[in-house]
Amino acid sequence: MNKYFSLFAITLQEIFAYRLNMLMWRVRQVFVFLVPFFIWKSVLGAGGMIYGYSFAAIMTYLFGTTILRSLVMGSRTIDLGWMINTGALTIPLMRPIRLFIFFFVRDLADKIFNLGFMLIELPLIYFIFKPPLFLQFDPIKLLLTAISIMLAILIYFYINIIFGSFAFWSKDTWAPRFLLMVIMEFATGAMFPLDMLPQLWQNILYCLPFPYLLYVPLKLYLAADSAPLGHLTIAIVWALILYAITKYIWHKGISSYEAEGR
Amino acid sequence: MKAYFLVWLKLTVQQFQSQIANSRVAALIFIFGKVFRLASAFLMLYVIMDKAKLIAGYTLSQAILILALFNFVSTVSQLFMRGIYIFRQKVVDGTFDFYLLNPLSELFYSLFSYTDPIDLMLIVPYSLLVAWAANNAGYPLTFPTIVILFCVLLTVFTMIMSWHILILAIGVKYLEVDNTIMLYRDLEHMAAMPINIYGKFGSAIMTYLFPFALMATIPANLVFKLQSPAIMLGFFVLAMLQLKFALYIWTSSLKSYSSASS
Numbered sequence: 145m146n147k148y149f150s151l152f153a154i155t156l157q158e159i160f161a162y163r164l165n166m167l168m169w170r171v172r173q174v175f176v177f178l179v180p181f182f183i184w185k186s187v188l189g190a191g192g193m194i195y196g197y198s199f200a201a202i203m204t205y206l207f208g209t210t211i212l213r214s215l216v217m218g219s220r221t222i223d224l225g226w227m228i229n230t231g232a233l234t235i236p237l238m239r240p241i242r243l244f245i246f247f248f249v250r251d252l253a254d255k256i257f258n259l260g261f262m263l264i265e266l267p268l269i270y271f272i273f274k275p276p277l278f279l280q281f282d283p284i285k286l287l288l289t290a291i292s293i294m295l296a297i298l299i300y301f302y303i304n305i306i307f308g309s310f311a312f313w314s315k316d317t318w319a320p321r322f323l324l325m326v327i328m329e330f331a332t333g334a335m336f337p338l339d340m341l342p343q344l345w346q347n348i349l350y351c352l353p354f355p356y357l358l359y360v361p362l363k364l365y366l367a368a369d370s371a372p373l374g375h376l377t378i379a380i381v382w383a384l385i386l387y388a389i390t391k392y393i394w395h396k397g398i399s400s401y402e403a404e405g406r
Numbered sequence: 407m408k409a410y411f412l413v414w415l416k417l418t419v420q421q422f423q424s425q426i427a428n429s430r431v432a433a434l435i436f437i438f439g440k441v442f443r444l445a446s447a448f449l450m451l452y453v454i455m456d457k458a459k460l461i462a463g464y465t466l467s468q469a470i471l472i473l474a475l476f477n478f479v480s481t482v483s484q485l486f487m488r489g490i491y492i493f494r495q496k497v498v499d500g501t502f503d504f505y506l507l508n509p510l511s512e513l514f515y516s517l518f519s520y521t522d523p524i525d526l527m528l529i530v531p532y533s534l535l536v537a538w539a540a541n542n543a544g545y546p547l548t549f550p551t552i553v554i555l556f557c558v559l560l561t562v563f564t565m566i567m568s569w570h571i572l573i574l575a576i577g578v579k580y581l582e583v584d585n586t587i588m589l590y591r592d593l594e595h596m597a598a599m600p601i602n603i604y605g606k607f608g609s610a611i612m613t614y615l616f617p618f619a620l621m622a623t624i625p626a627n628l629v630f631k632l633q634s635p636a637i638m639l640g641f642f643v644l645a646m647l648q649l650k651f652a653l654y655i656w657t658s659s660l661k662s663y664s665s666a667s668s
Contacts, residue, residue, distance in 0.1 A: 168586055168589050179592075182603045182608070186461055186603035187461060194457040316429045319429070319431070319439075322436060323438065326439045
């Protein structure tokens, strides 16, 4: 267990080694919040509702997506493609560690780093812009939200491993990852809440794993999910399916790994 | 000037050949990803304005023109200034030293040497989209309007180039380019919406410090005849001052370059 704690600490040290880089990354995360904030302020700032969302509800959604992005989508596993292509994967493969845990611990360090900074930045944003927020106190709703976030973390982790594993067969891992990022920006509900779309679109999106990364956890927090248990069940099913795909692809990939570049 | 053009052409053709030879599927994925991203931005605008009707005083069809103009200008500027995304690597691996030894300007190689052929292909449909959006808004593009838009494009390109040169200068001094240029890109996305939504202070910064207002809102206002083309004289002077300042900072940064990597 100690070795994984060491790995966790080393990953954090790596992040803090390039301080200007780290600072710029954090500034970027703040600006990711500001653009939609101003858009919604211009539309709902004077009062009223759109698709059942008041300014307070949409601001809570926006704050929530900002926090969840850090927590769910903070990841070091995105380096996997690069590690395979350069042969850097050989080093952790030779060590007495379980590789999936190695990646997961590195992911956790990244998430803790992001969350730590978020807890400083979001109060600052709150005190500067004073957006109205909705706070959830119902323990059942909070528990469901927490379970949903844990499932989201697992789903995103497996998706990252699957996309990174493409590097076993192709040098071009950036193109599929770019496409994944673009699709996720829309299909996770990061751009706008998915219930603003027509019902048919929502039904299609609910069949994909993406809404379970941001949208469903936030709807659970806002107590606005019409089928919380049903959505949690689908999230569990997706986590299991992606786990099986990850295991299969990884097994196939590692047997064709040539440690090229080392 | 002719030498610069010929070298740029040669490098672009090589880049195109490399992409066709090595990553045809990746190129298709990139095109699909870019079109999907644009479509989802339009969808977001439609979803919001389907209920809100006006955003900062602009109708849906006017806001669509602003988004189309932003997309076009952003693509054109990125198309030519792609080199910035790999500049850090060039400094780290010592390639930048070869740029300095070359008879052509090191700035030219650093900024313009990696033109993206995919973006080059997308320019035609994107410009047609602008023409359609203007027509849809009730302001079909006439010859004088196209001349004015061309002047805006040249001016805003100069301002965008100045910002890119400043970021390259940071790269020479501190090796930090990647997150800085991505921060610039995040900020740039604010230009996709009418800049009035960012308040007086925000829109003043986006107009006089950054080139963002000039990317979409101001040219759209010129198409809608909400502003006089005479304002372009002031922006032209501003663009020249920004370029002069950026070149001064670039020259200063080169004086502190130690060539430590090679």
